[in-house]
Amino acid sequence: MQPKTTEQDQKSHRYLDVVGVTKSFKGTVVMDQMNFRVAKGELVSLLGPSGCGKTTLLRIIAGLLEANTGDIVLGGRNVSSLPAHKRNISVVFQNYALFPHLTVAENVAFGLRARGMSSADVKAPVADVLALVRMDSFADRPVSALSGGQQQRVAVARALVVSPDLLLLDEPFSALDRKLRETMQIELKALLRSRGITAIFVTHDQEEAMGVSDRIAVMSNGKIEQFAEPSVLYAQPASPFVMDFVGLSTRMSGRVTAQADGIATVETGVGAVRAHAGYTVGTMVQVGVRPELITPDPSAEMNQIKVQLNDVMTLGSKTVLHGISSGEDKFLCELSGIRTGYARGETVTWGWAVADTLIHEVAA
Numbered sequence: 001m002q003p004k005t006t007e008q009d010q011k012s013h014r015y016l017d018v019v020g021v022t023k024s025f026k027g028t029v030v031m032d033q034m035n036f037r038v039a040k041g042e043l044v045s046l047l048g049p050s051g052c053g054k055t056t057l058l059r060i061i062a063g064l065l066e067a068n069t070g071d072i073v074l075g076g077r078n079v080s081s082l083p084a085h086k087r088n089i090s091v092v093f094q095n096y097a098l099f100p101h102l103t104v105a106e107n108v109a110f111g112l113r114a115r116g117m118s119s120a121d122v123k124a125p126v127a128d129v130l131a132l133v134r135m136d137s138f139a140d141r142p143v144s145a146l147s148g149g150q151q152q153r154v155a156v157a158r159a160l161v162v163s164p165d166l167l168l169l170d171e172p173f174s175a176l177d178r179k180l181r182e183t184m185q186i187e188l189k190a191l192l193r194s195r196g197i198t199a200i201f202v203t204h205d206q207e208e209a210m211g212v213s214d215r216i217a218v219m220s221n222g223k224i225e226q227f228a229e230p231s232v233l234y235a236q237p238a239s240p241f242v243m244d245f246v247g248l249s250t251r252m253s254g255r256v257t258a259q260a261d262g263i264a265t266v267e268t269g270v271g272a273v274r275a276h277a278g279y280t281v282g283t284m285v286q287v288g289v290r291p292e293l294i295t296p297d298p299s300a301e302m303n304q305i306k307v308q309l310n311d312v313m314t315l316g317s318k319t320v321l322h323g324i325s326s327g328e329d330k331f332l333c334e335l336s337g338i339r340t341g342y343a344r345g346e347t348v349t350w351g352w353a354v355a356d357t358l359i360h361e362v363a364a
Contacts, residue, residue, distance in 0.1 A: 014073075015040035015198055016061070016166060021070030023056055023222075030056055031222040034070065038200065043192060045201040045209035048219035048245070054202045056222075058168050061200070063087050075165055085114075087166075090159035094171040096151050098143045104154050105130065105139040111162040129157040132191065149180045156188065160195070167192070167199040173208060185211050206246050210234075218242050240286045240360050250350075251288035252305075252329045253362065256281055264359065269329060270305040275357035288358040291320070291334035298351020306349055307331045312342045321348070 018036035022029065031053050038044050046054035059065035061072055063084035071080045079087045090111075098107050108129060109122040130136040133153040143151060152172060159167055172188075173181040189212045192199050203209050209216045210230040217227040218241070226238040237243035243251065254268035256279045264277040266287050273287045289303075298304050307323035319339040323331025333350055342348070 017073040019071045021067045023067050040198055041196045042214045043199050045203055045213040045216045047209040047216050052219040053222035054219050058202050062089050062091050062168055088164055089166045090164035092155045092159050092169040092172050094174055096155040100144045103140050107143055107154055108158045108161055125161050129161045133157045148176050167197050170202045243288055248291050248332055249288040250332050251286055253286050256283045273303050274354045275359040277359045284362050284364045286360050286362050289352045289356050291332040293356045294333040294350045294352050302351035304349055304351045306347055308347045309344055314338055
């Protein structure tokens with residue numbers, strides 16, 4: 001169960017307040033009554049599949065796209081009617097949008113020069129932010145000569161040099177290889193923390209969102225399915241969509257066949273599963289469990305299902321068992337370390353604690 005939100009907590013999450021925002025494209029509603037709040041100094045991610053509305057929301061906040069209705073309030077100031085260049089919001093785009101004909105320092109200075117600062121006055125702040133992102137020794141180089149990771153640092157420096165009230169990042173790590181992407185995530189999070197910057201990331205990568213965020217808004221079809229801390233999203237997903245999109249899970253469809261003492265019994269295609277829930281008998285539900293909570297040696301009081309193995313994957317620090325499934329059911333068991341003795345086609349018994357069962361009602 002999520003902790004109760006006090007009035008003080010609600011007020012603290014009002015540095016950025018998106019209120020009743022709607023957006024349509026050619027008569028098609030892509031965002032309907034969006035309400036979204038971010039606290040000062042908070043790092044938040046908009047997470048979801050392509051087309052869910054996360055970039056649309058980011059562009060509306062930045063002033064790059066006009067909402068049909070609703071308000072954007074930043075630091076107590078309604079900026080809805082202001083153009084992008086008057087909102088003091090910086091954006092780091094997916095392709096970084098650097099000027100190839102300018103040097104690193106000239107790219108970083110661009111925003112300050114656009115605000116009327118002289119060449120002499122921009123030198124000190126540009127030098128400061130380049131040192132902050134460890135690119136001061138590259139100041140006179142053309143950005144076309146830089147690697148992807150270096151260009152990303154320059155884009156961040158250019159966004160920070162104007163001291164924005166809000167930093168927006170649209171898939172900022174997508175062009176980097178995995179190892180560099182993970183390094184940049186750690187560095188950028190530490191940098192934003194050190195400067196107390198409020199930031200919103202747009203990403204479709206749940207691992208990236210979990211790693212950089214204080215809270216994550218999981219989006220689907222122009223709506224927020226759940227907005228919570230990463231640990232809450234993983235342990236207590238609010239819907240089947242969130243359970244499926246954030247992390248891996250074993251999940252089964254079934255019907256509630258009994259309800260007693262706060263425990264619902266669900267009949268699935270691989271056996272009866274119990275969960276702490278209060279559903280009417282006959283309700284169609286989806287039950288699930290995170291794969292690392294499953295054991296191949298269950299005790300009598302645990303939920304137990306029989307699964308035929310489809311594949312066994314040894315991934316160094318863990319062994320992942322894949323069960324044969326049909327429809328929307330999915331069977332995964334994650335065991336620590338290297339495990340032997342499992343073969344494709346073998347039928348195994350898996351078990352997990354009743355308290356670890358996730359359950360959501362679904363349409364019949």
